[in-house]
Each structure stands twice: as structure tokens, then as C-alpha cells.
Amino acid sequence: MNIIICIKQVPDTETKIQIKPDSSGIVTEGIKYVVNPYDEYAVEEGVKIKEKFGGEVTVISLGPERAKEAIRTCLAVGADKGIHLNDPAFEGSDSYATAKILAKAISQIPFDIVLTGKQGVDFDNSQVFAYLSRFLDIPFVSVVVGLELSSDLKSATAKREGEGGDKEIIQVQLPAIIAAQKDLNQPRYASLPGIMKAKKKEIKNLSLSDLGLSPDEVGLKGSRVKIENYSQPPERKAGRIIEGEEPAEVCEKLVKLLREEAKII
Amino acid sequence: METTREIFWNVGNVALLVYLLAAVVVFIFIYAFIQRIKLWKIGKEEKRKDQIWERIKSVLVFGFGHKRLLTEPYPGISHFLLFWGFVILLLGTIIIFLQEDILSPIFNLFFLHGNFYLWFSLILDLFGLLAIIGVLLALYRRYILKPERLDNVFDDAFSLILILLILVTGFLTEGARIAFTRPDFERWSFAGWQIALILNPSWTESESLLIWHRFFWWVHLGLAFLFIGYLAYSKLLHIFSSSLSVFFRSFEPKGKLDPILDMENQETFGVSKAEEFTWRQLLDADACTRCGRCQDNCPAHLSEKPLSPKKLIQDLKTNLLLSAKALQKENPDEQRKNLIGESISEDELWACTTCLACQESCPVFVEQVQKVVDLRRYLVLMEAKFPQEITPMFKNLETNYNPWAFGFASRGDWAKDLEVKLLSEDKNVDILFWVGCSGSYDDRNKKVSQALVKILRAANINFGILGQEEKCCGEPARRMGNEYLGQMLIQENIEILKNYGVKKILFACPHGYNTFKNEYPQFGGEYQVYHHTDFILDLIQSGKIKITKKIDENITYHDSCYLGRYNDIYDSPREILKRILEGKIKEMERRREKSFCCGAGGGRMWMEENLGKRINQLRVKQAQETEAKTIASACPYCLTMLSDGIKEIGLEEKLEVNDIAELVASLL
Numbered sequence: 001m002n003i004i005i006c007i008k009q010v011p012d013t014e015t016k017i018q019i020k021p022d023s024s025g026i027v028t029e030g031i032k033y034v035v036n037p038y039d040e041y042a043v044e045e046g047v048k049i050k051e052k053f054g055g056e057v058t059v060i061s062l063g064p065e066r067a068k069e070a071i072r073t074c075l076a077v078g079a080d081k082g083i084h085l086n087d088p089a090f091e092g093s094d095s096y097a098t099a100k101i102l103a104k105a106i107s108q109i110p111f112d113i114v115l116t117g118k119q120g121v122d123f124d125n126s127q128v129f130a131y132l133s134r135f136l137d138i139p140f141v142s143v144v145v146g147l148e149l150s151s152d153l154k155s156a157t158a159k160r161e162g163e164g165g166d167k168e169i170i171q172v173q174l175p176a177i178i179a180a181q182k183d184l185n186q187p188r189y190a191s192l193p194g195i196m197k198a199k200k201k202e203i204k205n206l207s208l209s210d211l212g213l214s215p216d217e218v219g220l221k222g223s224r225v226k227i228e229n230y231s232q233p234p235e236r237k238a239g240r241i242i243e244g245e246e247p248a249e250v251c252e253k254l255v256k257l258l259r260e261e262a263k264i265i
Numbered sequence: 266m267e268t269t270r271e272i273f274w275n276v277g278n279v280a281l282l283v284y285l286l287a288a289v290v291v292f293i294f295i296y297a298f299i300q301r302i303k304l305w306k307i308g309k310e311e312k313r314k315d316q317i318w319e320r321i322k323s324v325l326v327f328g329f330g331h332k333r334l335l336t337e338p339y340p341g342i343s344h345f346l347l348f349w350g351f352v353i354l355l356l357g358t359i360i361i362f363l364q365e366d367i368l369s370p371i372f373n374l375f376f377l378h379g380n381f382y383l384w385f386s387l388i389l390d391l392f393g394l395l396a397i398i399g400v401l402l403a404l405y406r407r408y409i410l411k412p413e414r415l416d417n418v419f420d421d422a423f424s425l426i427l428i429l430l431i432l433v434t435g436f437l438t439e440g441a442r443i444a445f446t447r448p449d450f451e452r453w454s455f456a457g458w459q460i461a462l463i464l465n466p467s468w469t470e471s472e473s474l475l476i477w478h479r480f481f482w483w484v485h486l487g488l489a490f491l492f493i494g495y496l497a498y499s500k501l502l503h504i505f506s507s508s509l510s511v512f513f514r515s516f517e518p519k520g521k522l523d524p525i526l527d528m529e530n531q532e533t534f535g536v537s538k539a540e541e542f543t544w545r546q547l548l549d550a551d552a553c554t555r556c557g558r559c560q561d562n563c564p565a566h567l568s569e570k571p572l573s574p575k576k577l578i579q580d581l582k583t584n585l586l587l588s589a590k591a592l593q594k595e596n597p598d599e600q601r602k603n604l605i606g607e608s609i610s611e612d613e614l615w616a617c618t619t620c621l622a623c624q625e626s627c628p629v630f631v632e633q634v635q636k637v638v639d640l641r642r643y644l645v646l647m648e649a650k651f652p653q654e655i656t657p658m659f660k661n662l663e664t665n666y667n668p669w670a671f672g673f674a675s676r677g678d679w680a681k682d683l684e685v686k687l688l689s690e691d692k693n694v695d696i697l698f699w700v701g702c703s704g705s706y707d708d709r710n711k712k713v714s715q716a717l718v719k720i721l722r723a724a725n726i727n728f729g730i731l732g733q734e735e736k737c738c739g740e741p742a743r744r745m746g747n748e749y750l751g752q753m754l755i756q757e758n759i760e761i762l763k764n765y766g767v768k769k770i771l772f773a774c775p776h777g778y779n780t781f782k783n784e785y786p787q788f789g790g791e792y793q794v795y796h797h798t799d800f801i802l803d804l805i806q807s808g809k810i811k812i813t814k815k816i817d818e819n820i821t822y823h824d825s826c827y828l829g830r831y832n833d834i835y836d837s838p839r840e841i842l843k844r845i846l847e848g849k850i851k852e853m854e855r856r857r858e859k860s861f862c863c864g865a866g867g868g869r870m871w872m873e874e875n876l877g878k879r880i881n882q883l884r885v886k887q888a889q890e891t892e893a894k895t896i897a898s899a900c901p902y903c904l905t906m907l908s909d910g911i912k913e914i915g916l917e918e919k920l921e922v923n924d925i926a927e928l929v930a931s932l933l
Binding site for chain 1: 528529532534645646647648649651653656659660664665670671672673674675749
């Protein structure tokens with residue numbers, strides 16, 4: 001099995017995001033970056049598939065130099081090789097351009113299954129896997145909470161979360177793209193020998209020219225979405241406790257407030 | 266008649282035979298003992314041979330002096346009598362041997378007569394009797410009282426009865442001899458004299474007495490030789506192994522974990538096989554006599570979790586014996602049990618709160634906690650196997666340097682409105698206040714940090730904090746076995762402190778305090794560290810803060826493990842309370858060295874407590890028994906655990922917990 005995992009390095013979820021004064025982006029100073037949490041489930045699933053069926057796990061990430069740390073983190077938990085799509089020209093790529101670059105890189109190597117997270121927790125677009133499916137011309141299953149590969153490795157049965165908590169069971173031909181949701185597995189913690197070994201594993205740098213893409217296809221030029229400006233969401237107001245002796249009395253006050261103040265009923 | 270007695274009286278010319286037999290049993294003992302030393306030596310090297318005089322002193326105080334054994338009167342006195350009875354009787358036997366076979370034949374020197382003989386007889390009889398009382402007390406306790414902490418195996422009964430029979434036949438031999446020879450001065454052998462009166466009330470010369478004497482003499486001799494031969498194959502070995510354990514005890518700070526050095530160049534980490542422990546750690550397996558004091562003080566055991574420190578050491582012993590045998594064969598791993606999983610369960614290892622109660626109560630200085638951490642290290646570093654809920658905690662420490670999911674940038678937010686000086690703004694401070702993760706992020710403990718700031722301001726102390734530059738001190742990660750993460754945090758902190766030239770550090774958290782005091786020096790970080798209880802007491806005593814009002818209430822004080830047992834700070838918090846209370850300190854039954862853990866140490870704070878009872882609730886109930894309305898604490902973990910315990914039991918109306926800093930600050 002050639003298992004490909006697309007990961008993204010994102011700001012830690014606890015980061016206090018600050019907007020640049022000119023609203024053109026966020027202040028990156030002092031941000032701790034981590035592997036996108038949903039991608040961690042993809043990595044774990046990939047390593048589990050390797051452990052069960054054999055093969056090789058390749059982690060691919062698009063991002064600036066610092067994204068190497070994220071790739072290293074994945075190598076420490078059992079991935080074998082890393083590919084770093086690293087070129088200043090890639091900067092500013094939206095989901096569409098990102099998927100295009102990823103697809104180009106993946107199509108140059110053999111693959112039987114592509115795993116990734118259901119969304120990046122930075123922009124939360126949840127689009128890359130779908131674009132990737134189109135560019136690679138293979139099916140995808142998203143929001144996957146369970147995955148079972150057939151013994152001949154020709155197909156997979158994926159359990160995905162549908163609307164309202166329903167579960168859909170989907171059978172899909174391989175190669176396919178699987179976008180992982182939280183309950184897919186329990187990502188392992190890196191063992192120390194794993195961390196040490198990861199330091200020696202290969203991470204291949206691929207640039208625009210290595211991939212054979214034109215500058216117009218990537219970065220801001222190759223993107224379909226342009227971000228005009230960034231702003232903070234309005235601050236949440238503090239909650240209010242409605243006091244009263246009897247439940248009925250409290251309810252009455254609540255209804256009044258919802259009607260007159262919140263104006264939602 | 267001369268005041269003495271004939272050695273080998275009535276048994277004929279058997280000296281040669283006796284010494285031949287003696288040589289055989291002594292050889293058996295020495296052979297077996299050397300095997301035992303070889304067994305310990307399969308472990309790794311460890312340096313414990315410095316400070317010889319201190320070590321000898323330890324053996325005198327804790328071995329011969331029974332200092333720790335006597336902290337529990339019944340078993341302590343019982344053992345003391347038995348021990349000293351045997352020591353004196355052994356000395357007596359050696360004196361007789363010297364007299365009969367060295368001094369008399371070679372130097373023609375004869376001293377065992379006259380007054381010396383009388384006192385000799387008296388003292389030996391006295392200590393023989395005391396030894397019998399000791400054995401009987403032990404037998405009564407073990408088989409009639411049956412305390413929960415003792416498990417009985419054949420060896421226990423056999424050893425005690427063997428000792429009893431040796432003593433009794435000794436007296437019977439003496440009695441029969443006196444009954445036959447009837448010298449008046451033998452009244453000094455008062456026990457033997459009484460037996461003689463029973464054996465031969467009419468004082469008639471009776472041939473049967475000679476036969477009885479010979480019989481008792483041979484039985485006594487045979488049993489004594491059996492004892493020597495049996496020594497190294499039984500629990501009696503502890504006479505030597507426990508003494509060695511005391512001799513090779515650690516003189517390092519109690520709360521210090523041994524570091525894994527040069528991690529980058531090691532291939533395995535922690536311990537998963539008996540021989541990966543050090544020889545000193547393996548000696549513990551034989552030093553342990555299964556007395557169960559550890560278990561009686563272990564919060565995990567008392568809250569019905571699978572861990573008992575006694576069982577842990579015994580399980581190690583079983584595994585060690587099996588391993589030693591297997592190691593002599595091919596494929597040793599197939600012929601023994603896995604140390605982790607089969608001999609010692611993972612649940613046991615994760616149940617330990619590292620509270621050190623086991624080690625403080627162990628009379629022979631067995632070291633349980635380092636072993637637990639060594640085994641945890643293997644699980645965490647090699648296998649990444651641990652309770653699931655710890656994963657996010659480790660990851661939080663890695664990314665945000667605190668065990669919870671709070672951003673590192675908000676670490677200093679608790680002090681925002683207080684305008685506390687940050688070292689990054691002004692590094693000219695007299696002392697750094699190390700706030701710690703709890704004091705920075707936990708709502709309840711932020712109040713303690715704020716109270717301490719109030720106290721420091723009242724005392725005009727020029728202090729500062731690191732704010733978002735401070736990172737977890739590394740303590741929980743280390744104690745959970747994640748040495749790699751622990752050392753990473755320690756080194757990063759040392760770097761930051763070096764930048765600011767920090768020398769003095771004040772702690773509200775005993776865990777941070779202990780780690781900085783006892784473990785940072787391992788990595789090159791040397792500071793003068795203070796826990797706030799010592800510091801505040803000094804401020805009160807030196808008049809820098811004035812207590813004008815007092816709290817009119819009875820308060821109980823909960824000793825934190827890492828403050829008390831780990832660092833012997835028992836008095837400062839109590840001295841502070843004395844000075845600020847109108848009422849009294851209502852002490853709990855379990856206090857000071859025997860204090861009961863809150864349940865949070867050793868990383869337990871971040872693990873689910875699914876097995877047994879909840880430790881924090883047990884402690885709250887102990888506090889409730891004092892009828893105090895407030896528990897004073899001096900540790901953020903304890904504060905959290907006890908507050909939770911109070912809520913869980915529903916005692917919010919009756920009981921509250923406050924840090925000592927808060928109590929003091931409330932009076933300023």
C-alpha cells in the first residue's frame with residue numbers, strides 16, 4: 001500500500017489570533033504552530049493501515065519552511081517519508097490552488113489511498129479534499145469516522161457522519177480520498193525512539209519548477225478566492241442568569257427578554 | 266566448686282564434630298549469600314559507596330537502633346526484643362567459642378568464671394527471655410491479631426517457630442544441666458534455675474536428667490545449624506539484606522528523581538526488565554520483609570486501587586528470580602514473565618501518586634517511587650502507552666507549556682490588573698515569583714497568586730514574574746515518565762532564567778519548588794528557592810508584615826506531600842497558622858510524615874480516577890473529622906483536589922479550603 005497523507009500546519013487552537021493593523025492578515029509573531037488536529041487522525045489511520053497491510057506512508061504538506069516541523073511530527077508517529085511543497089510562489093494559495101499543487105505532487109508518485117483531515121482548523125474551508133478528488137479523478141469520502149479496507153485492497157468501506165448524527169456507510173473503490181473526522185481513531189503519542197528516528201527520515205523539498213506548474217496556476221494568481229481583509233468577530237457578551245423563585249416566574253422573564261430585548265420570538 | 270561451667274559438659278568429646286557441622290552450614294550460608302549478591306549484581310551500576318561513615322551511622326541508628334521500626338510501638342518493640350535478644354545471645358556464643366577454642370587452649374587464658382561468669386549468665390538469660398517475648402508478640406500479632414497488611418506464607422511461620430524453638434531448647438538445655446549439677450551460684454542463670462526447679466523439684470541425682478540434657482543440647486544445636494543453613498534461603502536473609510539496604514540508602518534529596526542522561530544517544534529508556542534496574546534497586550527486592558507499613562500509608566492502596574508498594578516490590582522479586590534463571594539460558598525472554606503487564610500491571614503503575622509515604626514509612630529504606638517512574642518511563646518513552654487522557658496533557662505541555670488547553674500567551678493574564686512587574690520589562694528584582702501553571706491558569710489558584718502578591722507588596726518586596734515566558738516546571742511530565750518532555754521544559758526554563766540572571770525564586774507550588782530545589786541542579790540550574798510558607802513565616806517573624814487581626818476559627822492543616830515528606834517543611838505552615846489564628850490548629854490523624862495525599866501527585870491530577878474510591882474524598886472526610894471549618898493547604902494541587910472533594914461530597918456549607926497565603930492576605 002502506498003499511503004499518502006496530506007497535512008497542514010496551522011496555528012495552535014489556543015492561539016489568541018490578532019489582526020494586523022492594516023487588516024491584511026494575522027500577526028504571525030508568537031504563534032505556536034501544530035499539525036492540524038483533523039490531519040492527525042488521517043496520519044494515525046494511515047500508519048494503522050501500514051501496520052496492518054504493509055506499505056509506505058508519505059506525508060505531504062504545503063507551507064513555508066516551518067511546515068517541516070509538522071512533517072517531522074508525523075514522521076515521529078510512524079510515517080516513512082515526507083514531501084514538503086515549499087516555494088515562495090505557493091504563498092497565498094486558496095483551497096483550489098493548494099489542491100492543484102498537492103494533486104500535481106501526488107500524481108508523480110504511486111498511491112493507493114489518500115488521507116487527510118476533514119478541514120483545516122485555521123480557515124475551516126473544508127474544500128481541499130474535494131478539489132483534490134476532482135484533480136486526481138478519484139472518489140472521496142468526507143467526515144469519516146470509521147474505515148475498513150477490503151482484504152484485496154481494491155476497495156474500502158467508510159463510515160461517515162451524516163446530518164443530524166446519522167451514519168452513512170459508503171463503499172468506495174480505491175484509490176480514494178478519505179477525509180478524517182474526530183472519532184476515526186485515537187492518534188498515538190510519539191515514542192522517543194520514534195522522535196529520534198524521525199530526525200533522520202527523508203523530507204523531500206519540491207518547488208514550483210520541480211512540479212512543472214506555471215506561476216499562474218499557484219499562489220494568489222492561481223486562486224479563485226481573494227481575501228479582502230481580516231477582522232475580529234464581535235466580542236461575546238457575558239451570559240446572564242435570570243433570577244426568580246419559581247420556574248414559571250423565570251420562564252416568564254425569559255420569554256419577555258427574548259421577545260423585547262433579543263427580538264427573536 | 267568454682268563459679269564456672271564446663272563447656273561441652275555431658276555431651277562427650279564432640280567439639281570436632283560440632284565445628285565440622287558448623288563449617289558446613291556456614292559454608293552453605295556463604296554460598297547462598299554470594300548467589301544472592303550475584304542476583305543483585307545483574308542490575309546496572311549505581312554509585313552508593315560514598316560517605317562510608319554516614320552509612321555506618323545509618324546502620325547503627327536504623328538497624329541496631331530500630332529508629333524507624335519503633336515509630337510503630339507494637340511491631341517495633343516486638344522486633345526490638347527479638348533482635349537484641351539474638352544479638353546478645355550471639356555475642357554470648359562467640360564469647361564461649363573464644364574462651365573454649367582460642368584463648369584457653371592457645372593462650373591458656375581463662376576468663377569465663379567468677380563474677381564475670383555470673384553476670385554473663387544473668388545477661389544471657391535475660392536477653393534470651395526478652396527474645397522469647399519478642400517472638401511470642403510477633404506470633405500473636407501475625408496469627409491472632411492478623412493485621413490486614415500482613416500476608417502469611419509458610420516461611421513466616423517456619424522462621425518464627427524455628428527461632429522460638431532455638432530459644433526454648435537453649436533454656437531447657439541450661440535447665441537440665443543446672444538440675445543435675447545443682448551449683449548454688451547458678452541462681453544467677455535465673456531462667457535456667459527456674460526450669461531446673463521444674464525438671465528436678467526434689468534435687469535428686471537422676472540419670473534421666475543427663476539423657477534429657479543431651480537430647481535438648483543436640484536439638485538446640487541442630488536447630489541453630491538449621492537456622493544458619495536456612496538463613497539465606499528465607500526471609501531471615503533480611504538480617505543482612507535489609508542491613509545492606511540501610512547501609513546503601515540514598516543520601517540524595519528525598520524528592521529527587523534520577524535523570525536519564527544523554528538522551529539523544531540512548532537506545533532504550535526506562536525499565537522493562539528486572540536487570541535494567543540498578544543493583545541497589547534489585548537489593549530492595551530482598552530487603553523488603555513484607556512488613557506492610559508502606560501499604561498502610563499508601564493512598565492508592567487505601568483507596569482500593571490495585572497498587573500496593575509491598576506487592577510491587579514482591580512482584581519485582583518474583584520476576585527477578587525468574588529473570589536471573591532465564592538469563593542463564595538461551596532466549597531468556599521466552600522463559601520469564603514480562604515485568605510490565607505480567608508481573609506488575611499498568612494500572613498499578615499509573616495508580617501511584619508519588620506521595621513518598623511508602624518510602625518514609627519503610628524501616629529499611631526501600632525506594633519504591635523511582636522504580637514506578639522507571640517503569641512508567643519505559644511505557645511512555647518506548648511504547649507511548651499510557652491512559653488516553655494524558656495525551657492531550659502532554660500535547661498541551663509541548664505546545665503551550667501548561668498541562669491544560671490554555672494558550673501560552675495568556676499565562677500572565679491573572680496579574681493584568683495587579684500591574685506585577687514582568688522581568689522582560691525590568692529585570693532588577695530581588696526575587697522572582699514562579700507562579701506555576703495552576704497559579705497562572707486555574708481560577709481558584711489564581712486567587713492564591715493574587716493573595717501572595719498582596720503579601721509581597723505589604724512587605725515591600727521587590728519582585729517580578731516571567732509572565733508568558735514562564736513554562737511548566739517539568740515536574741508532572743517527569744513524574745509521569747515523560748523524561749524527554751520534562752527535560753525539554755527544564756532546559757528551556759533554565760535558559761530563560763539565565764537571560765535574566767535570576768538567583769532567588771519564590772514558589773507557591775511545592776511541586777515546582779521541589780523540582781527547582783532538587784532536580785534543576787541536575788541540569789545546571791542552581792537557585793535559592795523558597796516556598797511561600799517559609800517565606801511568609803520569615804516576613805511575619807522579621808516584622809515585615811504585621812498581623813494585627815486574627816482569624817477566630819479552628820483550622821486543620823493538610824500537609825502537601827511535596828512540601829512535607831519531600832522537603833521536610835512541616836513546621837513553617839503550622840507556625841504561620843499559630844500566629845494568625847485566634848482558634849486552634851485541629852490536627853488530622855494522618856499528618857506530617859504520615860500525611861495522606863490529596864490524590865493529584867505523580868500526574869494523577871490529569872488522569873481519571875476510575876478504580877477504587879476517590880482519594881480526595883477520603884482526605885476531605887479525614888479533615889471533616891477534626892470538626893474544623895477550614896482546611897489550610899499550601900499546594901495548588903491539594904487546593905484543587907480538596908475543593909473538588911468537598912463539592913463531590915456536598916460539604917460546601919460546612920467546609921472550605923484556603924491556601925495559607927490567602928489566610929494571611931485576608932488579614933492585611
